Amino acid sequence: MDTPVIHTEDLCLQYKRKMALDHLTLTIERGGIHAIVGANGAGKSSLFRVLLGFETPSAGSARLLGCASGGLTPDVRGRVGFVNEEHTLPGWMRVDELAAMQRRQYARWDDGRYRDVVHNFNVHADQKIAQLSRGERAGVNLALALAQGPELLILDEPTLGLDVVAKRAFLEALMQTSYDSGATIIYCSHQMEEIERVADNLVILERGQLRHQSEPAAFCARVRLWVAEFPFKAPDTRLLPGVLEARRIDEMTHLMVFDQDEGFDARLKLLGARSVHSMPVSLDRAVNGYLAKGHISTTPRAA
Numbered sequence: 001m002d003t004p005v006i007h008t009e010d011l012c013l014q015y016k017r018k019m020a021l022d023h024l025t026l027t028i029e030r031g032g033i034h035a036i037v038g039a040n041g042a043g044k045s046s047l048f049r050v051l052l053g054f055e056t057p058s059a060g061s062a063r064l065l066g067c068a069s070g071g072l073t074p075d076v077r078g079r080v081g082f083v084n085e086e087h088t089l090p091g092w093m094r095v096d097e098l099a100a101m102q103r104r105q106y107a108r109w110d111d112g113r114y115r116d117v118v119h120n121f122n123v124h125a126d127q128k129i130a131q132l133s134r135g136e137r138a139g140v141n142l143a144l145a146l147a148q149g150p151e152l153l154i155l156d157e158p159t160l161g162l163d164v165v166a167k168r169a170f171l172e173a174l175m176q177t178s179y180d181s182g183a184t185i186i187y188c189s190h191q192m193e194e195i196e197r198v199a200d201n202l203v204i205l206e207r208g209q210l211r212h213q214s215e216p217a218a219f220c221a222r223v224r225l226w227v228a229e230f231p232f233k234a235p236d237t238r239l240l241p242g243v244l245e246a247r248r249i250d251e252m253t254h255l256m257v258f259d260q261d262e263g264f265d266a267r268l269k270l271l272g273a274r275s276v277h278s279m280p281v282s283l284d285r286a287v288n289g290y291l292a293k294g295h296i297s298t299t300p301r302a303a
């Protein structure tokens with residue numbers, strides 16, 4: 001079997017009293033688009049910093065393309081592309097000069113791919129990087145990263161601040177590359193609609209720990225919204241299993257519920273529900289409900 005592109009075991013990164021990564025054991029296999037999601041401060045950027053060798057872990061191990069992150073060789077580094085939200089590129093260089101510099105630097109440089117991707121953005125070769133809009137800079141950054149022919153491409157919030165058109169161009173270029181070149185793409189974002197569209201695998205981190213890993217659709221199928229009418233008194237939702245979120249609107253109780261089957265209907269009726277319906281939810285609502293549970297589990301839920 002292929003070596004995983006990412007493998008961590010009991011990985012910890014501690015800043016004073018804060019655990020940015022807390023015994024994180026995570027394996028990401030080769031190929032496809034993998035989305036890493038989590039609330040602010042969940043440890044996503046910390047994980048990338050450790051994997052790329054910019055931070056030394058407090059405990060545990062991290063491997064990137066089979067190589068220990070603390071000792072990445074130039075060869076391994078050359079096989080990994082990294083794009084972050086800042087799109088930090090040398091502002092004083094012209095777009096064509098920057099592309100020419102990278103062409104010389106990367107043995108696997110693919111000029112056709114660079115042109116295909118950059119073509120999606122309204123960028124002129126003789127423009128200075130500093131003159132580009134944020135979306136155009138993101139497009140150039142992605143084109144450069146993809147043309148390097150990376151085996152592994154790590155994208156940390158790459159579409160932040162992009163408009164709908166630029167975002168679509170960015171995602172299409174990403175999917176095309178994953179399909180054409182077989183590169184593994186790690187995609188970190190808060191934009192669930194993007195993830196729903198592009199990701200083959202969903203990794204949920206919370207407070208530096210792995211909470212979930214599966215196909216996005218498989219995760220979504222485990223979360224449903226139940227709407228029940230309680231004409232007299234709202235039930236104590238703490239008596240119900242799997243409740244992620246509870247909301248009372250007039251006589252209707254709306255419950256976002258994890259991993260419950262049709263038996264949940266009977267439980268609601270036992271508590272006095274007159275009518276009960278259940279429906280699927282979007283990935284956005286499913287992930288946010290799942291993450292919110294960690295924050296409300298110690299407080300009584302709204303009834």
Ligand SMILES: Nc1ncnc2c1ncn2[C@@H]1O[C@H](COP(=O)(O)OP(=O)(O)OP(=O)(O)O)[C@@H](O)[C@H]1O
Nearest residue numbers: 015018019020038039040041042043044045046047
């Ligand atoms: N240099 C640092 N010193 C102290 N604490 C830090 C440092 N860098 C990160 N942290 C803390 O580590 C935790 C994880 O931060 P990290 O940046 O990895 O989160 P994230 O998941 O990328 O968040 P976001 O989605 O907000 O970008 C946070 O609680 C953060 O406050």
